[in-house]
Amino acid sequence: MTATSAPASGKANFGIAGLDDITAGGLSEGHLFLLEGTPGTGKTTVAMQFLLAGEQRGELGLYITLSETENELRNGAASHGWDLGPLIKIFELVPPESLLNSEQAQTLLYSSDLELVEATQAIFAEVERLKPKRVVLDSLSEIRLLAQSSLRYRRQILALKHYFARNGATVILLDDLTSEASDKTVHSVAHGVLRLEQITPEYGGDRRRLKVAKYRAQHFRSGFHDFTIATxxxxxxxxxxxxxxxxTFSRSPLSSGSGELDSLLGGGLETGSSALIIGPAGTGKSTIGFQYIDAAVARGEKAVAFIFDEELGLLEERLAAMGINARAMMDSGLLHIETVDAAELSPGEFSHRVRLAVDRLGAKIVMIDSLNGYQAAMPQENALILHIHELLQYLNRQGATTILTVAQHGLVGDMKSPVDVTYLADTVIVLRYFEALGKVRRAVSVIKKRTSAHEETIREFWMGKGGLVVGQPLTAFQGVLRGVPTFVGEEAQIGAGANLTL
Known part of the structure; x- marks a missing residue:
């Protein structure tokens, strides 16, 4: 079961840390709540964890089931590794055998009238016998079918509410929305409503999210929140x-270990700021990011890299060829590299992982490589920008330096980005291929830097066994960022390579 903090006073906690956070500690004791969602969204799992959390506090829990059998419920709990102890009771409510016997068929009364009355009486009798502190009723769809009319259904729910209120129990009613999903009868009666949803994207695993639709007299975190179900x-x-x-923290420049790159950036990247490195594939975006990580680890600082687009083993080999020993940094505990599968990870879970890296690992440099992969996890670009905005603001306020990479479409000439987040980043570094003297070369320039002044020059750079090398400003060429520059220097510079290292 997911660990959670100490339960708030007067609250029946779920035992699910994130859900207790959203509901400000759990459910108000002695009230009736609705947990709704289509089959497969996780209602039974949440309800079981609610009862298990009560068991940890020494509270008796009762699970009243009208749809699943007791064996099915216990097998489901066992699949999560849960042992339902003596404080969790399961009451399997089945129709009386006389109502299933054709010889006992009623002629003056509908059988549903008797079934609803007997079911209600059986529920009340079991509650009176056990006096539970927490109750789960699964599910309302069965009661709705027995009631047959909206008026009778509402009266039945009101009767349950008042009965449980007198007994001081905290009650969760489960509704699988399989019949009359538009019926909002319980919404108006319940003290709070929690809705679970399941979304199936065109590719990848199912996504689940939840929201608190209503919670009387209680502040809660509004909006949708991602969640997962695992063992x-x-x-x-x-x-x-x-x-x-x-x-609170003090801002100071962070060196990359390359004097020329630091000069280009006006002294380096500042703590508590974000840097966006954009350019076509293969220009060295990840390399520049790991240049900063390598320098940070050498200073004894912790760093974390979230890799969307590259396999870890291949990344280690590529960095080792440039003199960056990623494996040694990971073994020292100062670097944590996490490969991310965008098809299986929701944006909310990714933000949670980044928070853990900063809060628990104490990472001072966070690298996300790349936003192209991050975008694949988002249904819409607008949602992506909002997620990145909140994430960058959070990291900045924690004093962490964030490095983002974006692969642009194309190799030379007109470059287009799949998503424009340049206005969100504090620093924007642009990388380009360009052709000169019969070779394809790389250029780097700083387009924007909020925190300090920076060079306005364009420099050539290259990568080799000694790592990243940044050359002198390309003063003899014009149009480098367009990919096909023109020579504007003196004739004497041609023989000298026109400030290009040959």
Whole structure:
């Protein structure tokens, strides 16, 4: 079961850290709540964790089931590694055998009238016998079918609400929305409503999210929050709100270990700022990012890199060829590299992983390589920009330096980015291929830097066994960023290579 903090006073906690955070500690004790969602969204799992959390506090829990059998519920709990102890009771409510016997068919009363009355009486009798502190009723669809009319259904729910209120139990009603999904009867009666949703993208695994639709007299985190179901239960990732995570720190420039690159950036990247490195594939975006990580680890600082587009073994070999020993940095505990599968990871879970890297690992440099892969995890570009905005604001306020990479479409000439986030980053570094003297070369330039002045020059750079090397400003060429420059220097510079290292 997911660990959670100490439960708030007067609250029945879920035992799910993220969900308890969203609901400000859990459910108000002694009230009735609705947990709704289509089959497969995780209602039963959340309800079981709710009862298990009560068991840890010494509270008796009762699971009343009208749809699943007790064996099915216990097998489901066992699949998560849960042992339902003596404080969790399961009451399997089945129709009386007399109502299933054709010889006992009623002629003056509908059988549904008797079934609803007997079912209600059986529920009340079991509650009176056990006096549970937490109750789960699964599911409302069965009661709705027995009631047959909206008026009778509403009266039945009100009767349940008042009965449980007198007994002081905290109740969760489950609704699988399989019949009359538009019926909002319970919404108006319940003290709070929690909705679970399941989304199937065109490619990749299912995505799950939840929202608190209603919670009387209680502040809660509004909006949708991603969650997953794995062995061990539900894990919820509350929506990141950067304004809630303010810290104080002193800004100072961070060196990359390359004097020329630092000069180009006006002394280096500042702590608590974000840098965006954009350019076509293969220009060295990841290399520049790891240049800063290598320098940070050498200073004894911790760093984390989230890699969307490259296999870890190949990355290690490529960096080793340039003198950067990523394996040694990881073995020292100062570098954590996490490969990310965009098809299986929701944006909320990714933000949660980044937060853990900063809060628990104490990472001072965070690299996301690349936003192209991050975009693949997002349904819409607008949502991507909002996620990145909150994430960058959070990292900046924690004093972490963030390095983002974006691969642009094309190799030379007109470059286009799949998503424009240049206005969000504090620093924008542009990399380009260009042709000169019969060779394809690389150029680097700083287009924007909020935190300090920077060079306005364009420099050639290359990568070799000694690592990243940044040359002198390309003063003899014009149009380098377009990919096909023209020579504007003196004739004497041609023989000298026109400030190009041959």
């Amino acid at each position: 061990g239960g539900v894990e919820v990732f509350p929506r990141l709100i950067s304004a809630e995570h303010k810290t």
